[in-house]
Amino acid sequence: MTPAVTADETRQVLDVDGVSVRLAGRPILDEVRFAIEPGEFVGLIGANGAGKTTLLRVILGLQAATAGSVRIGGKPAAHARGLVGYVPQKIQLDPDMPVRARDLVALGLDGNKLGIPLPSRGKRKLVDEMLAAVDALRFADERVGNLSGGEQQRVMIAHALISKPRLLLLDEPLANLDIRSAQEIIELLSKRFAKQQQVSVLISAHEMNPLLPVLDRIVYLAAGRAATGTTEEVIREDVLSSLYGHHVDVLNMHGRILVVAHTDEGFQVLAGDDRAAEPGHPDHSRTGMQA
Amino acid sequence: MFAAFMINAWVTASIVAVIAGVVGFFVVLRGAAFVADAVPTGAFAGAAGASLLGINTLIGLGVFALAGSLGIGWLSRKARRDVATALILVMMLGLGALFLSFTVEYSSEIFSLLFGEVLGVSSNEIVPVAGLAVVCVLAIAVLYRPLLMSSLAPESAAARGVRLSMVELAFLVIVGLATSLTLPVVGALLIFSLMIGPPAAARAMTNSPLAAIGLSVVLALVTVWVAIAASFETNWPIGFFVGAGGAVCYALGRLVGHWRRSRIRVRPAVA
Numbered sequence: 001m002t003p004a005v006t007a008d009e010t011r012q013v014l015d016v017d018g019v020s021v022r023l024a025g026r027p028i029l030d031e032v033r034f035a036i037e038p039g040e041f042v043g044l045i046g047a048n049g050a051g052k053t054t055l056l057r058v059i060l061g062l063q064a065a066t067a068g069s070v071r072i073g074g075k076p077a078a079h080a081r082g083l084v085g086y087v088p089q090k091i092q093l094d095p096d097m098p099v100r101a102r103d104l105v106a107l108g109l110d111g112n113k114l115g116i117p118l119p120s121r122g123k124r125k126l127v128d129e130m131l132a133a134v135d136a137l138r139f140a141d142e143r144v145g146n147l148s149g150g151e152q153q154r155v156m157i158a159h160a161l162i163s164k165p166r167l168l169l170l171d172e173p174l175a176n177l178d179i180r181s182a183q184e185i186i187e188l189l190s191k192r193f194a195k196q197q198q199v200s201v202l203i204s205a206h207e208m209n210p211l212l213p214v215l216d217r218i219v220y221l222a223a224g225r226a227a228t229g230t231t232e233e234v235i236r237e238d239v240l241s242s243l244y245g246h247h248v249d250v251l252n253m254h255g256r257i258l259v260v261a262h263t264d265e266g267f268q269v270l271a272g273d274d275r276a277a278e279p280g281h282p283d284h285s286r287t288g289m290q291a
Numbered sequence: 292m293f294a295a296f297m298i299n300a301w302v303t304a305s306i307v308a309v310i311a312g313v314v315g316f317f318v319v320l321r322g323a324a325f326v327a328d329a330v331p332t333g334a335f336a337g338a339a340g341a342s343l344l345g346i347n348t349l350i351g352l353g354v355f356a357l358a359g360s361l362g363i364g365w366l367s368r369k370a371r372r373d374v375a376t377a378l379i380l381v382m383m384l385g386l387g388a389l390f391l392s393f394t395v396e397y398s399s400e401i402f403s404l405l406f407g408e409v410l411g412v413s414s415n416e417i418v419p420v421a422g423l424a425v426v427c428v429l430a431i432a433v434l435y436r437p438l439l440m441s442s443l444a445p446e447s448a449a450a451r452g453v454r455l456s457m458v459e460l461a462f463l464v465i466v467g468l469a470t471s472l473t474l475p476v477v478g479a480l481l482i483f484s485l486m487i488g489p490p491a492a493a494r495a496m497t498n499s500p501l502a503a504i505g506l507s508v509v510l511a512l513v514t515v516w517v518a519i520a521a522s523f524e525t526n527w528p529i530g531f532f533v534g535a536g537g538a539v540c541y542a543l544g545r546l547v548g549h550w551r552r553s554r555i556r557v558r559p560a561v562a
Contacts, residue, residue: 060450081452088446097320098494098503099443111440112451114433116501143498144443159447 011037012071013083013167013200014059019068021054027224028054031068034219034228038166039198041190045208046221047271052204053089055221056169059202060086073166085160085199089171091152095145101155102127102140108159130162131155134188150181154188161193168193170203174210182210190214208235209256209272222270235259244270297523303412304515306424307473308485312493312508313431314469315486317462319494320442325373326363326463327486329380331470331479333359336387338404343390348404349416353471359383360467364460406530407478416475423472430465438462439500477515481530481537485511488537492544496551510540 014036021029029051036042046052057063059070061077072080085108093099105127110117117123131137134154139147144155153173160168170189174182193199194216205211208218218234220227220243227234227243234240235257241247244261248270251258258272293301318327337355338348359379366375412420431438437458441448449455473482489510493503518532 062449081450084450086447086450088444088450091444093443096494097443098498098500099439100498103439103500104443107436107440107443108447111436111448112453113436116432116435141498156444156447159444 013038013040013073014202015071016055016059017069017071019055019058019065019070021051021058021063021224022066023054029058029065030224032219032221032224032226033068034226036167036200036202036217038200039194040216041194041201041214042203043208043211043215043218044202044204044221045206045211045218045271046204047206050221051224052206052221053171056086056171056202056204059169060084082163083166085163085165085168087153087156087160087168087170087173090175091156093145093147093152095143097143097145099144100141101136101144101147101151102131104144104155105130105136105158105162108162126162130158133161133192134158148181149177150185153177153181153185157185157188161199165199167200167202170201172204172206174203174205174207179210186210186214207272212257297519299412299414299417300519301516302417303420303476304519305512306417306421307476308511308515309508310424310427310469310473311482311485312489312511313428313504314465315490315511316493316500316504316507317431317438317442318466318486319490320439321462323372323462323466324483324487325376326360327466327470328483329363329376330356330359330467331474331482333380333383333387334467334470334474335404335479336383336390339387339390339394343393349419349471349475352404352474353468355383356467356471356474357464360463361460364456364463367459368456403478404475405479406528407476407481407533408529412476420472420476423468427465427469427472430461430468434458434461434465477533478530481533484534484537485514488540489514492540492547495544495548514540 012035016032016034019029019032020027032051032055034042044052044055054063058065059072059077061070061081070077073083075083093104106117106123108130109123109126128137128140131140134157136151136154136158139151144152147155157168157170157173160170168189173185177185189201189203194201202219203211212231212235215231217229218231220234220240222240222243223245225243227239229239235250237248237250240250240259246261249260249262251260251272256272259270261268261270315327318324334352334356337351337353337358339351340355341348341351344351362379362382363372363376366378437448437453440451441453441455441458445455448458469486470482473485477485490503490507492510493505493507496506497503514533514536518529518536521527521532522529
C-alpha cells in the first residue's frame with residue numbers, strides 16, 4: 001500500500017498471509033492474516049478449539065495450509081526451522097526418565113543431529129548461560145520430570161531458545177500454572193527475551209487477562225477467523241461482534257476483561273474467564289445472570 | 292565352568308548383555324516394553340517355519356523379527372502402538388501354531404529358542420552375532436540424540452525437523468535385530484527381562500542418560516554372568532536365572548531410587 005508498509009515487510013520476523021486450513025472437510029482456520037516484528041510480544045488468544053494449536057503448527061511447518069502462506073524471516077516456513085523455537089502444549093515429562101534439566105536444554109542446541117554428543121567446555125558454558133537466563137541454574141542437575149510445572153516451563157523455554165531463534169512460539173504455557181509462576185514466566189518472556197534480546201514471541205492462551213498488561217499486540221481467534229491489532233483495537237464490542245458473527249459485550253469487571261455473549265439461556269463468558277475455555281461445563285461457563 | 296566348551300557361552304552371553312543393556316534403555320524410555328516382548332515371542336514362529344522348511348532357524352528368526360518390527364511400525368502410524376503390536380503378535384503366534392502342527396517330531400531346538408540354550412552356541416555363530424551386535428550399538432549411537440529428544444518432547448523434536456515416524460521405524464528395526472540375535476541365547480521369553488530389568492534399574496540410579504546406558508550394560512552383564520554360573524552349578528535352565536536376575540535388578544533399582552530421593556534436600560527458594 002504505502003512505502004512505509006513495504007519497509008516494514010523486510011523487518012517482519014513472521015508473516016502469516018491469508019492462511020486457511022481445512023481438516024477432514026471442516027474449516028479450522030479461515031484467511032488468518034497477521035505479521036510480527038522483532039521483539040514484539042504477541043498474544044494468540046482464543047477459546048479451546050478456536051484453532052490456536054493448528055495455527056502454531058502451520059507456522060512450524062508441521063501442518064500444511066489449505067490456502068495462504070507463512071514466511072519466517074522472509075523464507076517459507078519449511079525452510080526456516082532454525083529461526084523458530086517452540087514450546088509445545090501440556091509438556092509431561094516422565095519423572096522416571098534419567099534426564100537432567102541441562103540435558104534437555106543441550107538437546108535444544110543439537111538434538112536433531114546424529115551421533116553421541118561430545119562434551120565440550122563451550123557447549124557446557126552455553127547451556128549454563130541459557131539456564132541462568134531463565135533462572136533455572138539452581139535445578140540444572142535435577143531430573144526434569146521431578147521439577148514443578150513452572151520450572152519445567154523454564155527448562156522448555158531454555159530448550160527452545162538456546163539455538164538463538166528469532167521467533168519463539170509457546171502453546172498455552174500458562175495453563176496449569178499457579179498465578180505466581182505464570183506471572184514470572186510472562187515477565188521473563190516479555191522483558192528479558194522480547195524487549196532486551198529482541199526475540200519475537202507469539203504466546204497462545206485461552207485466558208488473556210494475565211497477558212493484557214504486557215502484550216504489544218493481540219491475535220484474537222474465534223471460529224477460525226482472526227482479529228489483529230493492539231488490545232485497544234481488538235478487545236472492542238464492534239470488532240469482536242463482527243468476528244464472532246453475533247453481538248458480544250466487552251465488560252471490565254474490576255480490571256478484568258470479560259467477553260460475554262447474550263443467549264436465550266442467559267449470559268455466556270466467551271473469553272476472559274478461565275472457565276470459559278471449558279465447554280464441557282455449562283454450569284461454569286454460564287454466569288446465570290438471567291432475571 | 293570356564294572350560295573350553297563354555298567359552299562360547301561366556302562370549303555370546305556377554306555380547307547379548309551389551310545389546311540388551313543399550314537397546315533396552317530406549318525400550319524402557321520409549322515405553323516399548325510390549326514391542327520388546329512381542330517381537331521375540333512372535334519371531335519364534337519364524338524359527339518354527341524355518342525348521343519345517345529345513346533351513347537355518349536363525350534365518351526364520353531374523354525374517355520374522357524384522358517383519359514383525361516393520362509391521363508394528365507401519366500399523367502404528369495410524370493406530371495406537373499397543374494395539375498394532377498385539378495384532379502383529381497374534382498373527383505371528385497363529386502362524387507359529389500352524390507351523391508347529393505340521394512338524395511331526397517334537398523339536399527340542401524350537402523349545403530351546405523359547406527358553407534359551409546358552410551351551411548350544413557354536414563358535415561359528417559368534418561372528419554373525421558379534422557383527423549384528425556392532426550394527427545395533429552403532430545404530431543406537433548414531434540415532435542417540437533424535438531418539439532421546441523424540442522420547443522426551445516429541446513435538447519439539449518434530450518442530451526441529453526430526454522425522455518422528457522415521458526415528459520410530461529405525462528404532463523398531465533395531466529392536467528386531469537385537470531380538471533375533473539375543474533370542475537363541477537367552478530365549479524368546481527371557482530376552483524381555485534382560486531388556487527391561489537392567490535398564491529400568493539403571494534409570495532409577497542416575498540422572499544422566501549416558502550414565503544410565505552404561506549402568507544398564509553393567510547390570511545386564513552381571514545378570515547374564517551370574518545366570519551362566521548359577522545355571523552351570525545347578526543344571527537349572529539359564530532362562531530361569533536371567534528372569535530372576537532381571538527382577539532382582541529392578542527391585543534393586545527401585546530401592547536405590549527411593550534412597551536417592553530420600554536424600555535430596557529441600558532446595559532453597561529463589562535467592
